[in-house]
Amino acid sequence: MPVPHDVLAETELWDAFAESAFKAEAEPSFCWTQYAGHGPGAELLGSPGSVLEIGCGTGRALAHLAQQGVKANGVDLSPRMVQLAGDRWAPLGVRIEQGEILEWLAADESQYDAVYSIFGAAWFTDPSRLFPLVRESLVxxxxxxxxxxxxxxxxxGPQGMYKGGFAGKAMFTYRYSYRPAVWERLLTRAGFATAKAEVLEAPKHGHIGTLIVSARG
Ligand SMILES: C[S@@+](CC[C@H](N)C(=O)[O-])C[C@H]1O[C@@H](n2cnc3c(N)ncnc32)[C@H](O)[C@@H]1O
Structure with missing residues (x-):
């Protein structure tokens, strides 16, 4: 059963997130997990000439790739985050656009060597709608x-998530959770040739791990 995403309300939520998450002094860095220096790095993307990060937030991962000579493009729902991250990383050649990812991908005619998301739009978007669009946007x-x-x-399935605790203005969004085998099935159904989903353990026993999913078009 699809959930009723409200793009305007979600935009307001992510704008509020941008005010606390964006740090002007933060340096470029690329990490798939929630633990700095833990897990694989950008090598999971192969050696792309061009990338698209969906829900790129602060843009630090794009900045890291741009420093390696990659053509780094990002999309994010939050106009505030796009303004902050776009201004911060433009000197490195990073290009960030504002948009809701399903609408943005449907209109975009470019193709990329790699598309990726780090706790980004792939977490907050219905995979049955997102994955076919990502597949089409890949070379x-x-x-x-x-x-x-x-x-x-x-x-x-879709999980409701309030922002910032349980008092105050009701701001919420939806994120999507499945077992690894189900992520793989959703990807192959969307036309990907191969798909692999695994949970990487946290550096400390009993702490929250990271789901990392890779697919090839
Ligand atoms: C938890 S943040 C993480 C982003 C990034 N990895 C970072 O380092 O900041 C999730 C981001 O996804 C974006 N996002 C959520 N839903 C989206 C959608 N439907 N389309 C585009 N971006 C979206 C939000 O605006 C937010 O910046």
């Missing part, structure tokens, strides 16, 4: 990689 053989927290056992 033949291109890669799609995303990371996010693993599902809480028994809690699968």
């Amino acid at each position: 033949p053989g291109g890669v799609f990689v995303f990371s996010q927290p693993p599902a809480i056992p028994g809690a699968y």
Whole structure:
């Protein structure tokens, strides 16, 4: 059963997130997990000439790739984040556009060697609508990689999420959680040739791990 995303309300939520998450002094960095220096790096993308980060937020991962000579493009729902990150990383050649990812991809005619999301739009968008659009935005053989927290056992599908605690203005969005095998099935159904989803353990026993999913078009 699809959930009723409200793009305007979600935009307001992510604008509020931008005010606290964006730090002007933060340096470029690329990490798939929530633990700095833990897990694989940008090598999961292969050696792309061009990338698209969906839900790129602060843009630090794009900035890292731009420093390696990659043509780095990003999309984010929050106009505030796009303004902050866009201004911050433009001198490195990073290009960030504002848009809701389903609408943006449907209108975009470019193709990328790699599309990726780090706790980004792939977590907050219905995969049955997103994955076919990502597949079409890749060059033949291109890669799609995303990371996010693993599902809480028994809690699968769209999950409602309030922003910033349980008092005050009701701002919420939806994020999507499935078991690794289900992510793989959703990707192959969307036309990807191969798909692999795994949970990487946290650096400390008993802490929250990271789901990392890779697919090839
Ligand atoms: C948790 S943040 C993480 C982003 C990034 N990895 C970073 O380092 O900042 C998620 C981002 O996804 C964006 N986002 C959420 N839903 C989106 C959508 N439907 N289309 C585009 N961007 C979206 C939000 O605006 C937010 O900046």
